[in-house]
Amino acid sequence: MSRLILDLLWRATAETLEMVLASGALAVAGGLPLAVLLVLTSPSGLYPLPLLSRLVGGVVDAVRAVPFIILLVLLIPFTRMVVGTALGTTAAIVPLSIAAIPYFARIAEVSLREVDTGLVDAVRAMGGTRWMVVRYVLLPESLPGLISGFTVTLVTLVGASAMAGAIGAGGLGDLAIRYGYQRFNTTVMFGVVAVLVALVMVLQAVGNFLAHTLRHTNSGRAE
Amino acid sequence: MNLLEVERLNRSFGGQPALHDISFTVPKGQRLGIIGRSGAGKSTLLRCLSGLDRPQSGRILLEGEDMAILPEAKLVLLRRRIGLVFQHFNLLNARTIAANVALPLQIAGRPKAERNKRVMELLELVGLADHAGKYPAMLSGGQKQRIGIARALAAHPALLLCDEATSALDPETTQTILALLADINRVLGLTVVFITHEMDVVRSLAQQVLVLEKGRIVSRGKPADILDANQLAAVLPPNLSQTPQDGSHAIVRLTVTTQAVFTPLLHTLEQQCQASFALLHTFPNPEGEGLVDVVVQTDGLSVATMNALQAHACAAEVIGYVPAHS
Structure with a gap:
């Protein structure tokens, strides 16, 4: 592999990481509050507002129903409004986040719902407010699940960011298409695939490790 | 003086009555047992008493305040006067033992130094002071229930409610937990209301008993008389x-x-x-x-x-x- 190709690979990896991590962070920032909202306002929730719950749920599902490649195109005017351009890595973060927010919201919702209702009762019986239930029970108790869900979201974002190459976002996907596919450069193609595989494996391993460490179940005692 | 007064309490679910005209009083410092089969309305009654559920009609006076009609914001504060012990302990897995016991104090907004002092006091009381830094998953059932009791006592409640507190435990552990509850009642003078389906629990802990059947109180009195009457009736x-x-x-x-x-x-x-x-x-x-x-x-x-x-x-x-x- 020539020095030039290595440089290209290196830069593309950095761009992919930038897109994945930035949109991942935005997915949590937007998706987690949405998930909490969905859980709290559901008919059996702590703050039942079935109409709002169904409305938010509907919007979340509508965004998830649009294939990412279509979403990319649909969002071009919005992206231009937010970052001033529809091209490049920063511009790709907008559609990636918009796709990842509802995705992570649904995954986080599942984790939040799995928290034992007895624990919610316990904190409510202690005189905890609804906010305290979220703060002391729902979020900490579902943290291992949330981290696993976040890992899944990041891996999905790695794949989606490759698609964003189609609108000139840069990154590994862009590199693979332009050099590997359009110029028949098999070395670049394999290089990109190898980096992607390694990236996903590292992300998954870190996610698994964190989720396991935070689970605190029977780690100190064999029963 | 009566700590708790319940008057003509009614609660139904979808037209199906779960509690019917329940009335009783609990004097300060008493140990009251509420016994009944599953489906008798015990859990519904306990949820009403702990302020987690509201009755359709009737009054629940705790220290003179009616929990049945109190606005949510005030009910939240009144719940801090009640310690609740659960059948399945309901400890937070993500928190250490010490942090679990400290939670009611944290909720009440007590400063950290006071919390730490109180937590050590309570862990001493339930005999688990060495376990402060462990997580609930590392404890046995009996130990978890001791932590559950310590947590219920943390914020100096006026009333301790126990929901089948020993039903998930083996007979020996049950005895130690009952002894602990009796001790707490004696030493702290704390009023204890517990629901159970086990005769033995009522026999060893209760001073007064209510027998609940199909949402109604069918008899009340001293445990000896009630259990006696029940057992005799079965063999005569x-x-x-x-x-x-x-x-x-x-x-x-x-x-x-x-x-x-x-x-x-x-x-x-x-x-x-x-x-x-x-x-x-x-x-x-x-x-x-x-x-x-x-x-x-x-x-x-x-x-x-x-x-x-x-x-x-x-x-x-x-x-x-x-x-x-x-």
Whole structure:
């Protein structure tokens, strides 16, 4: 592999990481509050507002129903409004986040719902407010699940960011298409695939490790 | 002074009544047991008492404040006056033991130094001071329930509610938890209301008992009387009458010490009274250790017989009469 190709690979990896991590962070920032909202306002929730719950749920599902490649195109005017351009890595973060927010919201919702209702009762019986239930029970108790869900979201974002190459976002996907596919450069193609595989494996391993460490179940005692 | 007053409480789910006209009072410092089968409405009652659920009608006065109609914002504060112990402990897995016990204080907005001091005090009280830094998953069921109790006591509640607190535990652990609860009641003077389906729990912990059946209170009183009546009713012949008829046999309950069981008691009585005695049933006397209730049927009840019976037993009581050959 020539020095030039290595440089290209290196830069593309950095761009992919930038897109994945930035949109991942935005997915949590937007998706987690949405998930909490969905859980709290559901008919059996702590703050039942079935109409709002169904409305938010509907919007979340509508965004998830649009294939990412279509979403990319649909969002071009919005992206231009937010970052001033529809091209490049920063511009790709907008559609990636918009796709990842509802995705992570649904995954986080599942984790939040799995928290034992007895624990919610316990904190409510202690005189905890609804906010305290979220703060002391729902979020900490579902943290291992949330981290696993976040890992899944990041891996999905790695794949989606490759698609964003189609609108000139840069990154590994862009590199693979332009050099590997359009110029028949098999070395670049394999290089990109190898980096992607390694990236996903590292992300998954870190996610698994964190989720396991935070689970605190029977780690100190064999029963 | 009554700490808790419940008046004509009604709660139904979708038109199906779960609690019907429940009224009772709990004086400060008392241990009240509420016993009933599953589906009797125990859990619904406990949820109402702990302020997690509201009745459709009736009043629940805790220290004079009506939990049934109190606005949510005030109810949140009133709940801090109640400690709740759960059947399945409900400890937060993501928090250490110490942090679990500290939670009610954190919720009440107490400063950290005070929380730490109180947590150590409580862990000493329940005998788990060495486990402060562990996570709930590392403890046994009995230890978890001790933490559950410590947590319930953390914010100095006025009332301790126990929801089947020993039902998930083995018999020996149950005994230690009951002893701990009795201790807490004695030492701290804390009022304890507990619901259970286990007779033994009521027998060893309750001062007063309510029996709940199909959402109604069907009897109330001292545990000895209630359990007695329940157990007796189960073994007595159905055609029992309160007045003797010509040639009818008497049903007599004798309370004897466990030692007497090893003597030929009935044989001795038959010899002495010239009457026959048939053994109907025996069960442990609910009032005391080492006492056994023996229910017998005899054809020769007289003053002399009663005297002889009283001489051989701690107590003898005629329960009723049945026709001969029944």
